[in-house]
Amino acid sequence: MTKFLADENFPLPSVKRLRAAGYDIAAVIIDSPGDSDENILRRGAREESIILTFDRDFGELVFRLKLPAPGGIVYFRFDPATPEEPADFLERLLTQPGFSLDKKFTVVDRRQVRQRPLTL
Numbered sequence: 001m002t003k004f005l006a007d008e009n010f011p012l013p014s015v016k017r018l019r020a021a022g023y024d025i026a027a028v029i030i031d032s033p034g035d036s037d038e039n040i041l042r043r044g045a046r047e048e049s050i051i052l053t054f055d056r057d058f059g060e061l062v063f064r065l066k067l068p069a070p071g072g073i074v075y076f077r078f079d080p081a082t083p084e085e086p087a088d089f090l091e092r093l094l095t096q097p098g099f100s101l102d103k104k105f106t107v108v109d110r111r112q113v114r115q116r117p118l119t120l
Helices: 011-022 038-048 057-063 085-094
Strands: 003-006 024-027 049-054 072-075 104-108 113-117
Touching: 003 011, 003 038, 011 024, 011 085, 038 049, 038 057, 057 072, 057 104, 072 085
Parallel strands: 003 024, 003 049, 049 072, 072 104
Antiparallel strands: 104 113
């Protein structure tokens, strides 16, 4: 089963909605508030979790600084209209046939989704 790790900036109502839908998701805001992006990335790599974030720094850490890659990264590049919108958007993505977040850096905005492999 896919594991998710919600960055501190990922809305808690979205975390709760994803948990209620049966997803395995840990939340930095609950279990390690204030943790650095580097530590969150290392945790994601160690736990093979897909990081959910609104912080574009994770791409730089993985691609430019070559820090260990997590199970995947989903970078939400929009201001949510509601605290639940990121969960709704993610659930729609995950129900698309053949769509995968595993080992990919996924950039999500309201009009498009782009992906590139985390490892070459």
